[in-house]
Amino acid sequence: MNGDPSSPDLHCHEDPNFLYEDDEEMAEVNVVVNQNEIELEEAHLHSLIDQEIAFGFRRVEDLVIDDWVQEARLQAITWVQTRTRALGFHPRTAYLAITYFDRFISLQAIPEKKRAAFVRVISVACLLLAAKMEEMNRPPLSQYTIQFQGGSIKKMELLVLVVLKWEMNLITxxxxxxxxxxxxxxxxxxxxxxxxxxxxxxxxxxxxxxxxxxxxxxxxxxxxxxxxxxxxxxxxxxxxxxxxxxxxxxxxxxxxxxxxxxx
Missing domain, CATH: 1.10.472 (Cyclin A; domain 1)
Incomplete structure (x- = not known):
């Protein structure tokens, strides 16, 4: 076949100069792409900072947290981290859930006699909402807890959404x-x-x-x-x-x- 002039030559006979010029062009393209990536990363960072400032995260030096709230937080954190690991969720989901919890508990008054039960339901609801924001694969409600009926969890989810004014895309x-x-x-x-x-x-x-x-x-x-x-x-x-x-x-x-x- 190679000796037959009528047969098509399927080999690529490359001009070295052409390859050199192409490499130079690709190098220039890579520089532009890299620069664009850097600019996009910086723009994203500035966007995060703007959101952080707009939300109003601020350090309160003289903040006093009631003992019951501190105990409730520890219980919520322990439960959320345990379920997060068991369900294979990303750590950021646990962090976001406790961010919801902290914000909710600071905005919503909870009757003293109902605190223990409320804290457990709030924890479940906050983890469910965080998973909806962060996780692609979410298990059924039955895998989160078997202590409460689904209806009570759904009602608490809605209450959390209302109290947080549906602002769920919080910066962490x-x-x-x-x-x-x-x-x-x-x-x-x-x-x-x-x-x-x-x-x-x-x-x-x-x-x-x-x-x-x-x-x-x-x-x-x-x-x-x-x-x-x-x-x-x-x-x-x-x-x-x-x-x-x-x-x-x-x-x-x-x-x-x-x-x-x-x-």
């Missing part, structure tokens, strides 16, 4: 992680992100999530993955060396960082 520290890891971590070994996510879950018991900026909490957890023994000056130096992180409140980041240092 998880939204910042990819950006912060890229900026603050020189290396990204296997398990880095999952370790940071577990630190975020651990801080839930220490703070009321609605009174603290998610960006500062995310930065603290990310820096803990970099170095677990940073002094405040060293932590500040790492943050200020990255101009794009100008919006972070250094004292707040360091406060959460020290909380995460406790075993």
């Amino acid at each position: 520290p998880f939204a910042f992680l990819d950006n912060f890891i890229a900026k603050l971590c020189q290396e990204s070994p296997p398990g880095l992100k999952s370790g940071i996510e577990q630190r975020l879950l651990s801080i839930m018991t220490e703070i009321h999530l609605m009174h603290h900026r998610p960006s500062a909490i995310a930065a603290a957890a990310t820096l803990m993955a970099v170095d677990q023994n940073l002094a405040q000056e060293a932590l500040e130096a790492k943050i200020t060396s990255i101009p794009e992180l100008y919006f972070l409140e250094i004292e707040a980041v360091y406060s959460y960082y020290t909380i995460m240092q406790v075993p």
Whole structure:
């Protein structure tokens, strides 16, 4: 066949100069694509900050949380984390559920005689709502709990939605992680992100999530993955060396960082 001039030549006879020019063009395309990706990431970060500020996350120094609320939160956190693991949900779903819980409990008065039962139903409802926001595959209600009838859970879901004014797309520290890891971590070994996510879950018991900026909490957890023994000056130096992180409140980041240092 190769010796027959009438047979079509199916081999690709490439001009080296053409390949070189094509490589140059592809390199230029890659530069443009990379630049666009960077700009999109920065735009996304600024959008998150705008949402965070607009929502009004703020630290309340003299906040006093009633003993019953603290106990209720611990019960809710324990139950939500247990069910989240059992159902194979992402850690951010648990964090969002407790964010709903904190906001609801701070806005809605609960009769003293009904607190114990209410807390359990609220926990289920908040996890259900968080799963609807975060999870692609959601199990039937029966896998969440067998303690309550489905009707009571659905009524509580609706109450939570009404009290929270249907504002369910709340910013959590998880939204910042990819950006912060890229900026603050020189290396990204296997398990880095999952370790940071577990630190975020651990801080839930220490703070009321609605009174603290998610960006500062995310930065603290990310820096803990970099170095677990940073002094405040060293932590500040790492943050200020990255101009794009100008919006972070250094004292707040360091406060959460020290909380995460406790075993």
